[in-house]
Amino acid sequence: MTSTLRPATNGEVEDAVRWAVSAGEPLEVVGGGTKRSISPPTQAGYTLEVAGNAGIVAYEPEELVLTVRPGTTMDVLAEALEEAGQMFAFEPPDLTALLGGEGAATFGGTYATNLSGPRRLSAGAVRDHMLGLAAVSGRGEPFKAGGRVVKNVTGYDLARALCGSWGTLAVATELTVKVLPRPQAETTVVLSGLEPAGAVAAMARAMGSPTDVSGAAHLPADVARLVVSEAAAAATLLRVEGFGPSVAARVHALVAMFEGVDVATVEADASRAMWRAVRDATPFVGTGGVVWRCSVAPSAGPTVAAAAPVGSRTYFDWAGGLVWIEAPADGDGGATAIRGAVAAAGGGHATLLRAPASLRASVPTFQPASDGLRALADRLRSAFDPQAILNPGRMARA
Known part of the structure; x- marks a missing residue:
């Protein structure tokens, strides 16, 4: 039976992680849980649900800087930004409908996954807009990196480096991000x-x-x-x-x-409605197919799409560099063909976003890493979470 820890403050998050480290108990770290189904269940007996650690800590529209706690929902932030005539330039997608889930997406989940929308090709990804964070590592040690000003430089850029680590290295408690004016x-x-x-x-x-x-x-x-x-x-x-x-x-x-x-x-x-549909993979919502999100060189997009199994549907974002594929949910869901095409086209990433549990049990969610990248990931894990306390198995099977 899984027990759930629901910290409501930064201190409670730190206490929960310290307890897990001392007890040797792995934690599944989740926010709103809207992206939880993207990878197989983690090998953890306890869930650390950080959705309760929410709220806007500081918002300075004139400085284009926003600091939030990780459980703050994207809806709440969208309303605050709309009122100030500003936006997240990386256009974060809302995949809740695609994945058939419930609940509300949080900024912590956006940061953890680094999933960015159509403006990614012109404005950059989530990590390119991060200025600072406070977090607690898998060692149970709180730390801070970066700051609340755009020109802050304080050693290693951990706010960006940890973005996209899917909660496997540290649990964020505060996040500072750059925002931009909304186009008129x-x-x-x-x-x-x-x-x-x-x-x-x-x-x-x-x-x-x-x-x-x-x-x-x-x-x-x-x-x-x-x-x-x-x-x-x-x-x-x-x-x-x-x-x-x-x-x-x-x-x-x-x-x-x-x-x-x-x-x-x-x-x-x-126009905005069309781009929301592109961003959120709306054409694949409510269907039964396996959904892939493939990042490749734009010129390779058509080749990767053509390699999808018979009966697939595809479309392209990022000028061809992001290929969305809905493949039939049989066999390996197109994994061999799609990932083979990605490799043959010069490399990239094919991420399995939606699939039945039976297929997820045999097909890795993320593109298998090269030996060099795997060695680097192991070194980061050793530095931040040597006991594999945080989200074990989330990015690769333990």
């Missing part, structure tokens, strides 16, 4: 009827132009009709954001670049 206007240019290779070439051309595209995605026809109103063919989406007159001028330049292609524009709320 948004327009998406839609190119219709392009095949994947042509779409990737078009997205590369747009990204290399002075139009400052903030999002570039390609949806084959079967996916496009679920995202783009009245779409009858494949749709390639190019998003432009900023001040109104600037957006209008850049959209005009983009349209002129693709003379001879069927081009339309989508404004404001309709």
